[in-house]
Amino acid sequence: MGNTWDFKAVGQDIANILHQPEYDDGSAGPVLVRLAWHSAGTYDAETDTGGSNGAGMRYEAEGVDPANAGLQHARVFLEPVKAKHPWITYADLWTLAGVVAIQEMGGPKIPWTGGRTDYVDDSKLPPRGRLPDGAKGADHLRWIFNRMGLNDQEIVALSGAHNLGRCHSDRSGFEGAWVNNPTRFSNQYFRLLLSLQWKKKTLKNGVEQFFNYDEDSETELMMLPTDIALTQDRSFRKYVELYANDKDKFFEDFAAAFSKLVELGITRDASKKILNTDNEKGG
Ligand code: ZEM
Known part of the structure; x- marks a missing residue:
């Protein structure tokens, strides 16, 4: 090139x-x-x-x-x-x-x-x-994401990124992973949100979080208060159910929302010719 x-x-x-x-x-x-x-x-x-x-x-x-x-x-x-x-x-x-x-x-x-x-x-x-605060609820999520120009459906779709990675007590104060295989992108997060019993627990540092002990894998999984809020708000829950039941629809909506997210506020220099922007590895 x-x-x-x-x-x-x-x-x-x-x-x-x-x-x-x-x-x-x-x-x-x-x-x-x-x-x-x-x-x-x-x-x-x-x-x-x-x-x-x-x-x-x-x-x-x-x-x-x-x-x-x-x-x-x-x-x-x-x-x-x-x-x-x-x-x-x-x-x-x-x-x-x-x-x-x-x-x-x-x-x-x-x-x-x-x-x-x-x-x-x-x-x-x-x-x-x-940026959003995981200790808060549905109103906070709308306040944060509507400001970016993103709606309820996009909030839930994007939250599906919590299929990945974990919380670190020395970073956010929260701890643990949302799913058993946190380096594999899937709709497991939505399925676990609906299928497991989430119990509120106060950590030693005073932070409140939700936990479930998964007997099958013998690991403890967690959810943030904002994740649980997605199941308690009627409009959000509709999309949690949709994505838990339809992985393809989740992938499609997640891709659209993430693409929109990384375009927010971008102005490109029209005088520069952008070549080969079709990123075949990622896009
Ligand atoms: Zn997260 N996120 N996030 N998130 N997030 C964490 C970790 C990760 C919220 C949040 O408070 C937290 C989105 C939305 C929201 C990822 C992706 C995306 C952690 C743990 C917290 C506390 C940080 C730590 O301790 O290291 C809240 C409140 C959100 C509102 C809905 C969106 C949108 C994401 C992408 C599309 C990812 C991948 C991680 C895991 C990071 C890691 O280091 O493993």
């Missing part, structure tokens, strides 16, 4: 760094998905501020926001990829990494287009507090 932007080659190299035997459940995938989500989820439609453009987590204000604790691991995993393809912006790299990781972990192909800039526009910087 020479001097063109070969996103496909980047996607391949992202796929190659996912296997991390020493880290968590053996994969960088889940934390890369969270990096992509937190880079984009600061968007505010009304003021057109925040979003993945600018890759603000490189700087202190956003980088050491407690909401982003742990995401430095994701950024470090991606450094060799950036070093090999220095032309790619961090904003593109982080969002593409999420898309590639989801696909490599068995999830849907997500449409993704490059062209985000790393230019930090001070007038577009998001204040802290724009």
Whole structure:
């Protein structure tokens, strides 16, 4: 590809760094998905501020926001990829990494287009507090996601990313994984939300969370208060039931919502020709 932007080659190299035997459940995938989500989820439609453009987590204000604790691991995993393809912006790299990781972990192909800039526009910087708080309920979720321009169905679909990864007490204060195989993308999260009995427990640090001891696998699985809220709110629950029963519909809706998420607030430089944006590894 020479001097063109070969996103496909980047996607391949992202796929190659996912296997991390020493880290968590053996994969960088889940934390890369969270990096992509937190880079984009600061968007505010009304003021057109925040979003993945600018890759603000490189700087202190956003980088050491407690909401982003742990995401430095994701950024470090991606450094060799950036070093090999220095032309790619961090904003593109982080969002593409999420898309590639989801696909490599068995999830849907997500449409993704490059062209985000790393230019930090001070007038577009998001204040802290724009990402959701797992200790809260349905009203909070709507408040946060409606601000981005996302609706009930998209909130539930995107929450299905909790099929992946785990909570770390030194990052969020919560602990445990949502599903037994947290490096495999599926609709298991929705099925467990409905099929298991979730009991509220207060952790030593005072944080309230829901747990279920799974006899089959002899592991303890967990849900955040916001996850449980999806089953208690009538409008949200309709989609939880839909996705628990129809994996293909979940994959389709998740791909559309995630694609929309990583496009929030993006303006592309029309003077630059974006070549090979059809990311075949991830999108
Ligand atoms: Zn999460 N998420 N999230 N999320 N998330 C965590 C972990 C992961 C919420 C939340 O408070 C938390 C979305 C939505 C929401 C992922 C993806 C996506 C953790 C644990 C918390 C507390 C962090 C830790 O301790 O390391 C809340 C309240 C959400 C509102 C609905 C959306 C949307 C996501 C992507 C589409 C992923 C992949 C993880 C696992 C990270 C890891 O390191 O394993």
